[in-house]
Amino acid sequence: MHSQQTTESKMAASTSKELNFNIGVLGHVDSGKTSLAKALSTVASTAAFDKNPQSKERGITLDLGFSSFSVDLPKHLAGEKYDRLLITLVDCPGHASLIKTIIGGAQIIDLMMLVIDVTKGMQTQSAECLVIGEITCSKMVVVLNKIDLLPAQKKTQMIEKMTKKMLKTLENTKFANCPVVPVAAKPGGPDSPDTEAHGVDALIEELKRQAYLPQRDASGPMLYAVDHCFSIRGQGTVMTGTMLSGKVVVNDTVEIPALKITRKVKSMQMFRQPVQSASQGDRVGVCVTQFDPKQLERGLVCTPSTLPTVCAGIISVKKIPYFKGTCSTKAKFHVTMGHETVMGRVFFFSLPPNDRVTGATDQEFSFEDEYIYQEELLSPPSKSANQTTEDTDNHQVTSSSSNQQWALIEFEKPVTCPARCLVIGSKLDTDIHSNTCRLAFHGQLCHHITDKNYAETVLPQLKIYKNKSREGVVDRMTDEYSVIGRSLFKKETNLQAFVGLKVELSTGEEGVIEGGFGQSGKYKIRIPDGLKPETVQQLSSSGKKKGKRTGKADDTGEAATPTDDGGGASSKHPPIKISLRFKRYVYDTKKRMIQA
Template sequence: MPTHAVPENINIGLLGHVDAGKTTLARLLSTHASTACFDKSPQSQSRGITLDLGFSSLSISSRQFTLVDCPGHATLLRTVLCASAIIDAVVLVVGPEGIQTQTAECLVLAECTTERLLVALTKMDLFTEPDRSKKIEELKTKIGKVLAATKFKEVQVIPVSPYIEDTKEQFLVALDRLVPGSPLRDPSGTALVAVDHCFTVKGHGPVMTGTVLQGTISIGDKLEICSLQTTCKIKTIQSYKRSMNSAMQGDRVGLGVTGLVSVDGIERTLLSIPGHQRPIDSFVMTARPIKYYKHPLISGVKLHVSVLHQTTTGTLTFYRASGEEGEFINTIEDCSSDVKVLVQLTMRVIAPPGSAVLVSKLDDDPKAKSCRLALYGHVTGMGEPKIFRWKYKRGMVQRVVDDRRLIGYGLCPTSAGLQRFLGMECHILAQDGSYISTGRIQSPFGTTGKFNISLDHPSRAGDYSNSIVELRIKTFI
């Protein structure tokens, strides 16, 4: 009979450069393997590298640790970005070569997505005695200097190898300490499952494997495949061969389902309550610029956008929120960290509020020693806010009537054209652009485009000789 008695699950991302030893480390540590692990696919075996996310698990101190083995090849970064939505902590895998280009990019990704990092030094058996200990310490020192420039200044760097005695046991102790308490899990909320693989098992029918991102799912629930807008029903739930009645946020699951005609095209998708999640073509996100990204971040730039298991391209518009509207910002350097971003997508995605978003430039040369990760943030809203620019129009002060009234000219050639400016606030500026006073366009003066200005505060007549009248006009884009 299915049971609820399953260990607490913690998801650990294994990140690092290609051939650093991530899959070998997962194989060394794991006690349970899923259908997608250890490079089982024919494509991975023929090329000799990890091409997709691999999942396996082990138990420490009555807790289950799911290892998410991520591809290390630079061209597969978008697959690694998919994993960032489901991990609680990161193990950065470093080989004898030390920190390489892709290692550094994985470290940046870890900075964006987690507060917990452990460094695994692999293939240390390639260092022969009697110099092995010395070389390991030298490598630790070099890694420490790199970490000193990040938020991970005090993390452990642990050698681990199947050929060096006691290193596996020492690493498992460090892994257990990496997440000392229980990760924050919320069983409430609308169910949302990130599906990474879907296949047919003979005698059982369609099976989906994935991670519960939000809420709780139970046997008998009807869920919608969001990308296809078709429904299926949960027949069985398992987690590494343990049968369950239900699963909650953070759990790694295999779902036996009914109601599917075919499993084709069901990969990297999401499951949710029918009708609750719909694909969208734009959203608003917070923005945390990644300091290592060297390209300019200017409104209108088109970059790759990764949210949950989906990656597409989108056009970014930066703005500063002002009530229900937003003031356009040309470049993210023009504003403080409270900037928001309107993301207009080329392909519709599922992006519930609160979802983590990574913006990157994946078409950069992966061999170049430059960071491709540009922005990190979270979805805060759907649709497109009203974003405006300030347009400036200038005239001149012709003469002073009294200490509260001026006559101006030059905004438009006729009094009829002045109608749209009546009642608008204006600033009186000196010739060098410095501020003098504030007033309002009160009424036309004659028929040649002159106008009356009423000042907010009395002022001396001498203040206004050769002064400028400036209007600030809100123009929506």
Template structure:
């Protein structure tokens, strides 16, 4: 795996997402610090060394903590630069790739396990999944089980409507929130551009809160054309009070690392 990082920006949300996928599907990684031509020549080496240390710090608790870090400029001057411009550092990157490359091994006799990389629809074909087979094998006609992702457990809940969909929730990660049912938790992260986010409850979700959330999530049955919806109390969940999430600030500042600070 090659994790390409803009040397002027460092790790971004999409970079972290790629890193998570890499830890599942890959055994080796090379970090490529790209666009070094955008750095002032007098400060270039110092900036590269600084970003290299940042990446090493970021990766120190992952399986890639000792991976090579190579600085390059794939297209000095950008897309408008003439074709005669020579890339910087690419030949060194190729040598590192040669040194790190290996033939992966897996046990075809083990249980079939595939990490899903993409899921999309093709007209006339239906839903298509592509991924990386980590172990085992599969043949035409075999049944494959697709487990569901459990997003809510005894120590976490999924929140919504606190942020706009375009908000970068990453800058709020780690901040304290309080549920109207009394639990206190920390924002762990978001789910793309959905506006939803995960809250970790260190002391656990109360049984009554979990029951309330389960009741709220139930959908009322749709009435057919000309039918009159039944007034059965078991189907009436609209009267249940929602669980509100509160994010409080006595004051807040926007620091140089683009993180919200709560006091």
């Protein structure tokens, strides 16, 4: 795609036997990530080393940069079908306002290099990058950069101290005991004359030791994450990116689903070397014709008709422990899916306590199951917290530990993303100087909803319920199989909606609401198995006591209940309470009350 193409293709060996291994370079702004990528790399790709004009002007990385270098295949990978290891570096911006760009880059890496300024240690964005790494990859190498700035006489001691500090920070993460390598990527600083980097050879050897054979699958639909797009006069438009799945071959027809257009692949290159095909994990440039690059800054390209555009989705979800805020139901978050970040409103839910498998976090979502509504996303289980408490009004789960949780996310605008893709929820509007983690939750898309009218067509199928309860008291007994109750409903309540619902007396009897009684919100309850003798005795004595205390009649023509005795209570007996419990499905258009 360059005028140099012919010369470079003659000089370059075929890449058909090179294993492409993607390493993300992440860390706090100004920790030296770009200098490190430059010191390691031999071939630069689009936007590498801050070629973006704004990056040069501001002195910081504003976009993903890609570069690479090739090394002999490590001994532990010998016997595989490859004879060289091509390491692709994904230089992610460290500035706090560009976190969504970092998330996009982290989804395509096999290993993370967390770059730490040895003079400053762990900083805010370093911690956020660590969180992203825990979510997106299995291995990490910590690079202590700028060791040239340490006093010569104390350098070794200070490096050892920072190494111990980093290992202590990481001991409760998946990266416990990961390698820590000291380097000076650009001795003297970015503005100093070119000087030889220190420690880079040792770092390369460590990266070779940490390299592994990623799972690559050339079968299935092609999915390609585009991070840059530009035109070359006389050739067409070039999209550069990483193959996430499947395979693409020259002359294939591909779709840009966000724009709903298809184009034919004219040619391809991997780091300036022409190739005929690319598979999952490969970093590749794809040239198409008749396409305006201004239409696509970054996004996804796929086999035609294979990538859905979703209006809402159900995800399995976990709260990120470092997020100190509350993840409340109905709150809005910045939601990153695929290569897009959009605003979405979340609704959290989980299996009812009796249906949970203790400790399970991989239960599949199903429209056939019933779920309980949650006011907020619960923190991951702790070893000492395994109790469930309930809200006294709605009886919603508020336990300090939890198993599998899900969320319904409704997007402010449709999102094009692969099925079962990674989802990260953030509060990116948090003050970037507040020294707090803005990443709130992460999960995987379980079910995507493409129907724009999903509120009427899909949500009523979602069996998320709230537990509801009301309490009243027994006013009096009419016979041994019936009582009159009060204080369960307001005077204006339509009691007909509650006829047939079961109630329970505090004395243990179960009854059924038969209907209203009079005009003041009282109601009649039938006790199918009859009242217990001791209940009859209590109500009888209460009735006698009331009859002595007042001669006035209520609206039914019977003796009124004194306002100071708590509903038929004598000095010896507390009032007999009536409990009505039911559940109501959140998305039930008929607002029905359901009892077991």
